[in-house]
Amino acid sequence: MQSTSRSFKANAHRALNDAVLQRALGNIKTGFQEKRRRVVEALPEFEALRDSGRDIKNHTLAHLDFYLERFEEKVIANGGTVHWCRTPAEARETILAICRRREARTVTKGKSMVAEEIGLNAFLEANAIEPVETDLGEYIIQIRNEPPSHIIAPAIHVTREQIAEDFRRHHTELDPARRLEEPGDFTDEARAQLRDRYFQADVGITGANFLIAETGSTVIVTNEGNGDMTQLLGKCHVVIASLEKVVPTLDDAATILRLLARSATGQEMSVYTTFSTGPRRPDDLDGPEEFHVVLLDNGRSAMLGTQFQDMLRCIRCAACMNHCPVYAAVGGHAYGWVYPGPMGAVLTPSLIGVEEAGHLPNASTFCGRCESVCPMRIPLPKMMRHYRTREFERGLAPPMAKGGLAVWAFLATRPTLYRFVTGMAARVLGALGRRTGRFKSLPLAGGWTGVRDMPAPEGRSFHALWAERRGGR
Amino acid sequence: MTRAGPRVGLFVTCLVDLYRPTVGFAAVKLMEDAGCTVEVPAAQTCCGQPAFNSGDTADAKAVARGVIDAFDGYDYVVAPSGSCAGMIHEHYPALFADEPETALRAQHLAKRTHELVSFLVDILKVERVAAVFPGTVTYHDSCSGLRELQVKAQPRRLLGSVDGLTLTELPSAEICCGFGGTFCVKYPEISDKMVTDKAQDVVATGAGTLLAGDLGCLLNMAGKLSRLGADTKVRHVAEVLAGLADGPAIGEPAKD
Numbered sequence: 150m151q152s153t154s155r156s157f158k159a160n161a162h163r164a165l166n167d168a169v170l171q172r173a174l175g176n177i178k179t180g181f182q183e184k185r186r187r188v189v190e191a192l193p194e195f196e197a198l199r200d201s202g203r204d205i206k207n208h209t210l211a212h213l214d215f216y217l218e219r220f221e222e223k224v225i226a227n228g229g230t231v232h233w234c235r236t237p238a239e240a241r242e243t244i245l246a247i248c249r250r251r252e253a254r255t256v257t258k259g260k261s262m263v264a265e266e267i268g269l270n271a272f273l274e275a276n277a278i279e280p281v282e283t284d285l286g287e288y289i290i291q292i293r294n295e296p297p298s299h300i301i302a303p304a305i306h307v308t309r310e311q312i313a314e315d316f317r318r319h320h321t322e323l324d325p326a327r328r329l330e331e332p333g334d335f336t337d338e339a340r341a342q343l344r345d346r347y348f349q350a351d352v353g354i355t356g357a358n359f360l361i362a363e364t365g366s367t368v369i370v371t372n373e374g375n376g377d378m379t380q381l382l383g384k385c386h387v388v389i390a391s392l393e394k395v396v397p398t399l400d401d402a403a404t405i406l407r408l409l410a411r412s413a414t415g416q417e418m419s420v421y422t423t424f425s426t427g428p429r430r431p432d433d434l435d436g437p438e439e440f441h442v443v444l445l446d447n448g449r450s451a452m453l454g455t456q457f458q459d460m461l462r463c464i465r466c467a468a469c470m471n472h473c474p475v476y477a478a479v480g481g482h483a484y485g486w487v488y489p490g491p492m493g494a495v496l497t498p499s500l501i502g503v504e505e506a507g508h509l510p511n512a513s514t515f516c517g518r519c520e521s522v523c524p525m526r527i528p529l530p531k532m533m534r535h536y537r538t539r540e541f542e543r544g545l546a547p548p549m550a551k552g553g554l555a556v557w558a559f560l561a562t563r564p565t566l567y568r569f570v571t572g573m574a575a576r577v578l579g580a581l582g583r584r585t586g587r588f589k590s591l592p593l594a595g596g597w598t599g600v601r602d603m604p605a606p607e608g609r610s611f612h613a614l615w616a617e618r619r620g621g622r
Numbered sequence: 623m624t625r626a627g628p629r630v631g632l633f634v635t636c637l638v639d640l641y642r643p644t645v646g647f648a649a650v651k652l653m654e655d656a657g658c659t660v661e662v663p664a665a666q667t668c669c670g671q672p673a674f675n676s677g678d679t680a681d682a683k684a685v686a687r688g689v690i691d692a693f694d695g696y697d698y699v700v701a702p703s704g705s706c707a708g709m710i711h712e713h714y715p716a717l718f719a720d721e722p723e724t725a726l727r728a729q730h731l732a733k734r735t736h737e738l739v740s741f742l743v744d745i746l747k748v749e750r751v752a753a754v755f756p757g758t759v760t761y762h763d764s765c766s767g768l769r770e771l772q773v774k775a776q777p778r779r780l781l782g783s784v785d786g787l788t789l790t791e792l793p794s795a796e797i798c799c800g801f802g803g804t805f806c807v808k809y810p811e812i813s814d815k816m817v818t819d820k821a822q823d824v825v826a827t828g829a830g831t832l833l834a835g836d837l838g839c840l841l842n843m844a845g846k847l848s849r850l851g852a853d854t855k856v857r858h859v860a861e862v863l864a865g866l867a868d869g870p871a872i873g874e875p876a877k878d
């Protein structure tokens with residue numbers, strides 16, 4: 150996917166002035182935050198579970214090669230194939246080759262952020278293969294021709310009225326006067342549209358929430374059951390997953406599953422948790438004839454052993470963006486690439502470079518709410534700060550900011566001079582602002598006074614007053 | 623005059639020093655009333671956050687070194703700010719990870735450093751203050767204090783002992799006000815959206831006064847409230863707790 154992260158500011162400007170988007174974003178609070186809070190409060194061992202989840206992933210990442218090779222052995226033993234892909238291009242070609250061999254004309258797809266990452270849909274279309282998204286949210290944005298704006302609720306930026314319009318425009322064979330108001334109306338209509346597509350599809354592509362080394366299974370969680378249909382009804386099941394999705398055992402997956410749905414949607418479990426272990430065996434009643442796992446690296450192995458390794462613990466629950474005030478203000482598209490919100494602010498520069506995505510780790514107040522809800526205890530603000538440090542050290546920070554910091558640091562390391570300057574500033578600004586108590590505009594402070602007043606100082610610095618009253622002690 | 627209580631170094635913070643000395647005097651009064659000997663080391667300036675959060679590690683370290691030197695030897699170091707106390711408490715030790723000797727001193731300082739109101743309640747075991755403040759207030763939990771230092775119940779507890787004061791909770795109290803240090807000038811539009819939402823929530827509580835424990839957030843919220851024409855007063859919580867809330871509120875004209 151082509152990134153527009155460089156124009157984050159312009160993207161954000163557009164988003165802030167888009168009244169429809171702002172209305173859609175208003176649902177995050179009740180839709181996600183409240184539900185998560187309730188279900189987390191109901192589980193006394195939630196904090197201990199977070200520790201376990203973090204430890205499982207840390208252990209796995211420390212022995213990633215071992216667990217991935219073990220996973221591959223098991224997949225092969227089950228009759229499947231693992232394809233190791235370093236780059237998005239390799240992953241796309243691998244999938245295309247499978248589709249070509251199966252003479253596929255349509256493929257059904259379960260929700261997959263890694264498929265977004267490699268730009269799979271556009272690539273398949275360019276090769277005359279029609280991808281059909283089966284997750285309701287993905288289906289909506291596919292007919293709208295938009296990328297997802299959220300990692301678990303891809304169409305969160307769309308209002309019901311817009312969906313109704315899109316469905317009427319797209320499903321022209323249906324009665325134009327039909328009711329399209331409630332979420333159920335949309336689900337029913339999308340399901341009816343998709344039913345035949347499942348049977349027609351030659352290949353079903355899904356993502357994976359976990360890869361289990363012990364058994365060679367891949368796991369997906371959904372609330373619509375569309376993933377199951379995709380992988381069971383297609384004759385060939387292709388799983389696309391990034392390599393950090395592996396966990397050692399079924400038990401480990403069970404532990405993290407307890408964190409995942411609670412953190413994501415505020416459910417105890419998602420409605421469907423589906424384990425796929427190889428293709429159909431002779432005695433099985435159903436299942437695909439072929440089972441492929443396309444394992445994507447795309448820069449992740451380069452994060453191992455760096456300040457950013459902890460990011461690879463991420464289980465894509467979206468709690469961080471659901472609780473992020475910046476995400477709530479601008480929505481997911483503003484971030485300009487596949488992964489938005491706090492996790493995207495760390496992952497995006499890691500995967501596509503800090504030159505491209507430098508804004509993202511800067512566009513944070515470091516309020517820390519993301520880290521406080523992250524089930525895997527990923528220190529997101531700390532890693533954003535690491536990116537700021539890299540940027541600064543490479544001289545990429547804006548010259549105004551660098552100049553300002555240099556002056557400030559010069560003063561702040563010379564207390565006597567600093568005291569003199571702040572004492573003066575307090576007096577001057579205090580005198581100027583005495584009558585009104587605040588400034589509506591101030592030279593060099595347009596960033597502040599453009600949107601809010603600058604309260605005037607009281608008029609004397611604390612240190613000056615203290616010296617007078619207490620003789621400086 | 624000698625006191626039996628602990629010897630506390632007040633970290634005034636750069637914003638209180640420049641903008642609102644009353645908060646510094648309120649901190650001194652609250653701690654002296656609780657039996658502390660309070661001193662204000664003259665060699666202090668800022669905690670270094672502007673550099674630290676901009677990725678300018680070298681300058682952050684230079685400023686931090688000054689703080690470590692200036693506050694050597696106190697029983698406690700206390701700041702009327704969760705953000706600055708959090709910087710020293712949470713981040714100084716890591717900042718010097720590659721300088722073992724300074725790291726040790728940083729750790730020693732970090733352990734002794736507290737945010738004012740939590741220091742009063744958790745360490746000094748202050749249960750009530752002798753202050754009067756007639757009116758309804760609402761309270762915003764500034765992010766660093768809340769999440770790095772678990773400052774949440776302590777200010778509410780002490781506010782509960784202020785005569786005449788009623789606290790109406792702010793529904794979005796734990797959501798960032800959009801200040802974020804340099805964030806508010808680097809991304810003014812996003813910051814504006816955040817602080818506008820916050821100001822509207824504050825006005826909707828109907829409280830006459832908004833309180834918080836960090837001057838950065840207070841200046842941001844006061845600036846937005848006045849830009850919106852709201853007449854909510856804005857003060858640092860220490861002013862109310864110390865009974866020093868009779869002067870102009872933040873952003874109010876001088877009274878004479």
Ligand code: SF4
Pocket residue numbers: 412462463464465466467468469470491492519522523524525526527
């Ligand atoms: S960073 Fe944490 S909260 Fe965000 S998606 Fe990943 S696991 Fe969830």
